[in-house]
Amino acid sequence: MSKESPKEFEIVREFEVDVPPEQVWDAVINASGAYLWPMDPPEPRVGGSGPFGSTVTVWDPPHRYTNRSENVGMPTQSANQLDYTIEPRDEGRRAWVRYVHSGIFTDDWNNQYDGASKHTNFYLHTLCEYLTHFAPRPVTFAQLNGPAASATPRALAAVGHALGLSDDAAAGTKVAARGPGGRILDAVLDYRNPYFIGLRTEDALIRFFGRGHWGAPLGISVHDFARDADAEATESAWQTWLNEVFSQA
Known part of the structure; x- marks a missing residue:
């Protein structure tokens, strides 16, 4: 070509x-x-x-x-x-x-x-x-990518299911999402379409990027505004969570 x-x-x-x-x-x-x-x-x-x-x-x-x-x-x-x-x-x-x-x-x-x-x-x-x-609170930022198995247009739907989001949950809905280690995240589903999911908690913006639509692995970023935020621990926890989602793929 x-x-x-x-x-x-x-x-x-x-x-x-x-x-x-x-x-x-x-x-x-x-x-x-x-x-x-x-x-x-x-x-x-x-x-x-x-x-x-x-x-x-x-x-x-x-x-x-x-x-x-x-x-x-x-x-x-x-x-x-x-x-x-x-x-x-x-x-x-x-x-x-x-x-x-x-x-x-x-x-x-x-x-x-x-x-x-x-x-x-x-x-x-x-x-x-x-x-x-959140402005002007300082942020602790973490980001990570999923395994190769997440480089598919279907990956974001799998992430939504793992979070416990119903298929009809729309932006603006309050949700109890399942995060790393089974922790429940009380959040607002602030953004949702076939390409991205956004969760807003009391102290963080958690973003899911369905980049499999463009041939890349799924990505996650966490903008954490808590005073005791730990970027390395956040990244490790979400990486484990994401790898588990696609471990059977």
């Missing part, structure tokens, strides 16, 4: 959230893992260094921030740009956000675009959950 020609992409999302614009700016710039994952904060100037080897191309706090990478180092992507525009609403009590993810995919364009687009929806939802329920 021949390699596809490089092609630009652009993913645009707009939303409003019930917090001041400065809180959105802090969540984006501090890059603590509160809604994505830990990364170095950008150098606060145009031309400064940004996350993952990017360069800051727009710096206008607390309204606009853009970073761009020309050498992404991924086999299917050669350029990546993230652009945030944040404006006040209701005399600064709320914020309007425009998020644009763009760049160049060098191969497998349709699959790469589909995955990036759907992940964007989930990431921005997690940003709003963080801002609404």
Whole structure:
């Protein structure tokens, strides 16, 4: 099969959230893992260094921030740009956000675009959950991937069953999910579709990524806001749980 020609992409999302614009700016710039994952904060100037080897191309706090990478180092992507525009609403009590993810995919364009687009929806939802329920609490972040057997579109349904979620449980439902070691997690099912599951507990955002739709193993991230959170212990517990889910696959 021949390699596809490089092609630009652009993913645009707009939303409003019930917090001041400065809180959105802090969540984006501090890059603590509160809604994505830990990364170095950008150098606060145009031309400064940004996350993952990017360069800051727009710096206008607390309204606009853009970073761009020309050498992404991924086999299917050669350029990546993230652009945030944040404006006040209701005399600064709320914020309007425009998020644009763009760049160049060098191969497998349709699959790469589909995955990036759907992940964007989930990431921005997690940003709003963080801002609404947890900001500005510091976060302890853990992430892990399932075994090779979880690299299938059916994997997320297996995880939902292992959590004890009914097939008709919709986003917004309060649930008693079965976590590592049989521990019951009193949670809100804050996000659910065929690709992702999100649980919000009193102290954490637990995210399940059904990446088998794009040929990758299922992933879990835990954004833990408890004071005594232990990332290594959290990762180990959920890794054991996830391996058990797919041990018979």
